[in-house]
Amino acid sequence: MTRWLRTLAFVAAALPLFHPGAAGAQTPEPLKVIRIGVATGGVGSDPIRHGGTTTALAYTDGAFEDEFRKDGVEIKWVFFKGAGPAVNEALVNKQLDFAWQGDLPAIVHRANGVKTKIIAGSGVRTGLYLAVRPDSGIQTLADLKGKRVALFKGTNLHLAASAALAAHGLKERDLKLINLDLAGGRTALVNKDVDAIFDYVGAFDLRDKGLAKIVWSAAADNYKFTRQTHLLVTEDFAARHPQAVQRIVTTLVKVAHRYSNEANRADLFARWGKTEYPEKIWREDFIGQPLRVRLSPLLDPFLVSRYKEAAKDAHALKLTRSVPEIDSWFDRRYLNAALKELKLETYWPVYGPDGQLAN
Amino acid sequence: MSREKSTWVVPPALRGWVLPLLILVVWWWAVASGWSTSPLLVSPAAVWERAVQQVTSGELWTALSASLWRNARGFALGASLGLAFGVLLGWSRWADRLVGPSFHTLKQISLFAWIPILSMWFGLGDGAKVAFIAMAAFFPMVLNTFEGLRSVPREYIEVGRVYGFGLWQQLTRVIAPSAAPSVFTGVQLALIYSWLATLGGEYLMASGKGIGNTLIDGREHFWMDLVLFGVVVIGLVGYALNALTSALERRLLAWRDRTVGRY
Amino acid sequence: MSSSLGVTTSLPPPLPAAPAQRAQGPRWHPPLQWLWAWPFPLAVLLLWHLSSAMGWTPEQVLPPPAQVFRTFADMVASGEIWSNLTISLARVFTGFGIGLLAGLVLGTAMGLSPTVRGYCYPLFKAFAQVPVIGWLPLLMLLVGIDEALKFLLIAKATLVPVTLNTCQGIQGVPNRFIEVAKVYGFTRWQMLTRVVFPAATAPIWNGVRYGLTHAWLALVVVELLASSEGIGFLIVYGRQLFQLDVVLAAVLAVGIVGFAIDKLLSLTEVWLLRWRKPGF
Numbered sequence: 001m002t003r004w005l006r007t008l009a010f011v012a013a014a015l016p017l018f019h020p021g022a023a024g025a026q027t028p029e030p031l032k033v034i035r036i037g038v039a040t041g042g043v044g045s046d047p048i049r050h051g052g053t054t055t056a057l058a059y060t061d062g063a064f065e066d067e068f069r070k071d072g073v074e075i076k077w078v079f080f081k082g083a084g085p086a087v088n089e090a091l092v093n094k095q096l097d098f099a100w101q102g103d104l105p106a107i108v109h110r111a112n113g114v115k116t117k118i119i120a121g122s123g124v125r126t127g128l129y130l131a132v133r134p135d136s137g138i139q140t141l142a143d144l145k146g147k148r149v150a151l152f153k154g155t156n157l158h159l160a161a162s163a164a165l166a167a168h169g170l171k172e173r174d175l176k177l178i179n180l181d182l183a184g185g186r187t188a189l190v191n192k193d194v195d196a197i198f199d200y201v202g203a204f205d206l207r208d209k210g211l212a213k214i215v216w217s218a219a220a221d222n223y224k225f226t227r228q229t230h231l232l233v234t235e236d237f238a239a240r241h242p243q244a245v246q247r248i249v250t251t252l253v254k255v256a257h258r259y260s261n262e263a264n265r266a267d268l269f270a271r272w273g274k275t276e277y278p279e280k281i282w283r284e285d286f287i288g289q290p291l292r293v294r295l296s297p298l299l300d301p302f303l304v305s306r307y308k309e310a311a312k313d314a315h316a317l318k319l320t321r322s323v324p325e326i327d328s329w330f331d332r333r334y335l336n337a338a339l340k341e342l343k344l345e346t347y348w349p350v351y352g353p354d355g356q357l358a359n
Numbered sequence: 360m361s362r363e364k365s366t367w368v369v370p371p372a373l374r375g376w377v378l379p380l381l382i383l384v385v386w387w388w389a390v391a392s393g394w395s396t397s398p399l400l401v402s403p404a405a406v407w408e409r410a411v412q413q414v415t416s417g418e419l420w421t422a423l424s425a426s427l428w429r430n431a432r433g434f435a436l437g438a439s440l441g442l443a444f445g446v447l448l449g450w451s452r453w454a455d456r457l458v459g460p461s462f463h464t465l466k467q468i469s470l471f472a473w474i475p476i477l478s479m480w481f482g483l484g485d486g487a488k489v490a491f492i493a494m495a496a497f498f499p500m501v502l503n504t505f506e507g508l509r510s511v512p513r514e515y516i517e518v519g520r521v522y523g524f525g526l527w528q529q530l531t532r533v534i535a536p537s538a539a540p541s542v543f544t545g546v547q548l549a550l551i552y553s554w555l556a557t558l559g560g561e562y563l564m565a566s567g568k569g570i571g572n573t574l575i576d577g578r579e580h581f582w583m584d585l586v587l588f589g590v591v592v593i594g595l596v597g598y599a600l601n602a603l604t605s606a607l608e609r610r611l612l613a614w615r616d617r618t619v620g621r622y
Numbered sequence: 623m624s625s626s627l628g629v630t631t632s633l634p635p636p637l638p639a640a641p642a643q644r645a646q647g648p649r650w651h652p653p654l655q656w657l658w659a660w661p662f663p664l665a666v667l668l669l670w671h672l673s674s675a676m677g678w679t680p681e682q683v684l685p686p687p688a689q690v691f692r693t694f695a696d697m698v699a700s701g702e703i704w705s706n707l708t709i710s711l712a713r714v715f716t717g718f719g720i721g722l723l724a725g726l727v728l729g730t731a732m733g734l735s736p737t738v739r740g741y742c743y744p745l746f747k748a749f750a751q752v753p754v755i756g757w758l759p760l761l762m763l764l765v766g767i768d769e770a771l772k773f774l775l776i777a778k779a780t781l782v783p784v785t786l787n788t789c790q791g792i793q794g795v796p797n798r799f800i801e802v803a804k805v806y807g808f809t810r811w812q813m814l815t816r817v818v819f820p821a822a823t824a825p826i827w828n829g830v831r832y833g834l835t836h837a838w839l840a841l842v843v844v845e846l847l848a849s850s851e852g853i854g855f856l857i858v859y860g861r862q863l864f865q866l867d868v869v870l871a872a873v874l875a876v877g878i879v880g881f882a883i884d885k886l887l888s889l890t891e892v893w894l895l896r897w898r899k900p901g902f
Contacts, residue, residue, distance in 0.1 A: 079566075082566075085861065085862045085864065089478055090482045092680065092682045092683060092864075093480075093483065093683075095482045095483045095484070105864075108864050109682075112681070113680070113682060114682060148850065153859065153862040153863070154861075154863050154864070177850060178767070178848065178849065179849075179850075179859070180767075184767075187578075187581070188766065188848075191766040191767075192766065193766040319863055371740050375740065375744030378741055378745045379745050379748075399763055399764065457658060457659075457662045459659070460663075461659070461662050461663045461666075464663075464877065468876055468877035469838050469839050469841075469842045471839060471842045471843045471846060472842050472857060472872075472876045473873070474846065475857050475860070475869050476869055476873065478861070479682075479683060479861065479864075479866055479869070551753070554753065555753045555755055555839075558755040559843055562755070562759075562847060563843075563846055563847070574756070574759040575759055577759060577763075583763060586760050589759070590752055590760055593753070594748060594752040594756070597751035597752060597753060597756075598748075598751045601751070
């Protein structure tokens with residue numbers, strides 16, 4: 001009997017060591033690989049093509065690879081078909097150093113105690129659209145009551161959609177929300193398995209093929225229903241390699257600067273046009289919006305207030321169990337240093353919490 | 360469902376081909392005559408072309424080898440652990456009393472329900488998938504090994520004692536052969552379940568390459584020909600696995616035929 | 623006998639029977655024996671609790687057991703678990719019923735008539751090589767993600783083992799039984815109901831058991847992939863919002879259902895085979 005007890009005690013003591021998520025020793029070691037997670041599956045393979053944000057541009061241009069080539073550091077991009085929630089799983093298991101992720105899944109992981117820092121904005125005021133079949137009678141969000149709607153849960157689409165629905169008097173229980181990723185949702189819409197889908201620019205693609213019509217747009221309704229995405233770094237990595245973080249942020253700012261220039265507008269959309277969607281679709285999403293606004297990396301009061309509201313909304317909609325503290329989540333040191341170094345402090349407009357220019 | 364076809368028209372050996380050929384003809388005719396405009400109705404020729412493309416471009420090989428390798432790793436891990444654990448449960452009454460009920464309870468949880476948990480515990484990469492495949496192989500292996508060990512009749516052990524067998528001889532000459540059929544059934548089941556888990560794991564933990572991912576890609580892009588091709592490949596793999604285990608069974612358990620056949 | 627028909631046919635009962643014939647060791651009274659099942663799970667529970675209390679594992683990866691049970695209790699109280707479970711169970715039993723009926727009919731036809739078997743069996747065997755999971759994307763393309771998908775998939779999962787085992791069971795009825803029945807002048811119907819089916823009950827029942835396990839398996843997969851309600855949906859919901867305690871609570875519910883189904887099957891088996899007297 002004592003033999004069993006001893007074995008049990010040994011196993012119990014050794015168990016923490018076997019946990020798959022247990023990180024190795026934390027001693028600083030020379031940097032060999034930077035792992036960047038991207039909360040979308042992209043399209044194609046070898047290489048995966050992805051567009052729509054400054055991070056995507058950095059990927060396509062190989063900007064980070066160029067920056068770190070002389071140090072022999074490899075940049076490993078990981079694309080997640082499961083989007084934000086799948087990135088969270090990798091973050092919890094310490095398998096990523098940086099991540100491009102949306103507001104809701106990031107808030108979810110922050111509420112769960114995962115330690116990250118937001119270091120730059122990458123894709124602000126991103127749109128959200130409601131697409132239905134061409135012959136559908138649905139015209140407003142309120143018409144969705146009792147209908148089957150495809151929504152990618154856990155992503156920033158989820159929060160924006162839920163907030164929009166709530167503003168129009170609908171709770172999640174008032175309709176049937178089916179969790180499908182964007183590709184699956186579009187298929188379901190075409191197949192008549194769902195009556196509507198909350199989508200991004202892929203909705204334009206369907207519309208142009210005559211398979212859907214767009215009846216609601218977040219940007220047209222209220223800026224509060226637009227979605228934000230950002231680049232974050234794990235606190236772990238930042239503590240070990242702060243210079244690498246700085247170089248990443250500086251490179252990202254350079255990329256953002258190049259493409260925020262209206263003269264490069266054609267080039268920008270041409271590049272994005274080779275990724276998930278054709279050029280004219282990306283263009284359409286940017287109509288009336290200066291590149292400097294959408295591609296801004298700033299962590300201005302607008303962004304901060306959006307994240308604070310998102311955290312509160314998420315809690316109110318029962319998507320998270322607590323409201324994480326937001327102010328200390330942003331680490332502006334790298335961004336400010338980059339802006340100073342590149343002399344771009346006043347290049348991008350600063351917006352206040354109400355969405356209007358701050359000055 | 361019996362059909363009135365005189366035996367001299369279709370000899371028994373060829374009867375199996377009648378229905379598949381009929382289906383193929385109807386299918387081909389449906390596409391050629393434009394009977395259905397659905398983009399989902401692809402001709403057999405299109406499936407064949409896709410097959411050729413997949414094989415020559417090497418895509419099939421990449422996907423299939425990734426899946427099979429994952430399957431092999433998970434199966435080896437799960438089956439060996441299962442064998443060890445099954446022997447433990449079967450051999451030691453104490454182990455059975457203490458751990459048995461918990462094991463039987465865990466076994467009730469439908470296999471795929473574990474995926475989200477494993478995904479959260481292992482995160483990215485093959486680890487989660489291999490762990491899942493190992494789990495799928497583990498349970499049937501334990502159960503059948505346990506049953507095999509437990510059903511060794513006491514008389515055999517006693518005869519072994521009469522012959523003065525030591526522990527090792529008891530194990531190799533009495534217990535192992537007696538338990539072998541059950542253990543082998545366990546291996547067969549473990550193989551079936553691990554292949555099932557390989558495919559299901561690829562659907563639900565979508566990163567990486569594999570034949571399951573090929574199927575999902577086809578579905579997402581509405582490429583019916585790719586999906587059909589994938590189904591055929593999976594069927595062939597299933598058949599190969601079955602044939603493999605049958606052949607192994609014939610060789611390893613050949614001596615069984617000489618004794619009274621079991622039910 | 624089993625090899626030529628393929629692996630899926632020769633299946634032992636999914637749960638091992640009580641230890642056969644071996645003389646019992648030291649005699650224990652049944653109640654005490656039942657007690658010994660508890661120390662191990664309790665130890666694991668303790669380990670789990672310590673692990674999250676001491677922070678050996680990150681909280682996101684292993685929520686404290688108290689939280690999981692609390693979540694489970696909350697979900698039961700709010701009716702969430704129950705409503706989702708009933709939806710899932712309804713799907714399983716409908717699909718299982720369809721598959722069972724079709725399987726019994728097809729299996730009997732193939733078992734009884736060599737002609738039918740000659741035409742249908744090879745195609746069916748080929749069909750059976752692709753596991754139910756392999757059919758999922760194809761079915762999703764053909765019928766979408768609505769209830770039809772679930773019923774079809776669950777029916778297919780049930781159909782294969784039931785058909786194969788029924789066919790094999792009927793074929794395996796010893797010839798002398800049929801001869802005796804003929805001597806007694808049984809009509810075809812009497813032969814079927816009094817000789818063939820009772821003799822084939824055991825393998826048919828094996829197929830039914832295997833079919834139900836696979837049906838439940840197929841349901842969980844399809845709900846994980848595309849659903850707006852059901853127990854699989856609950857699991858996905860927890861996963862997307864990184865609430866592992868919700869996932870564990872839902873998995874607990876899945877386990878309870880699995881356990882209940884198994885018990886139900888055991889009881890039915892005892893009733894079905896009540897006429898059978900053990901030979902030894």
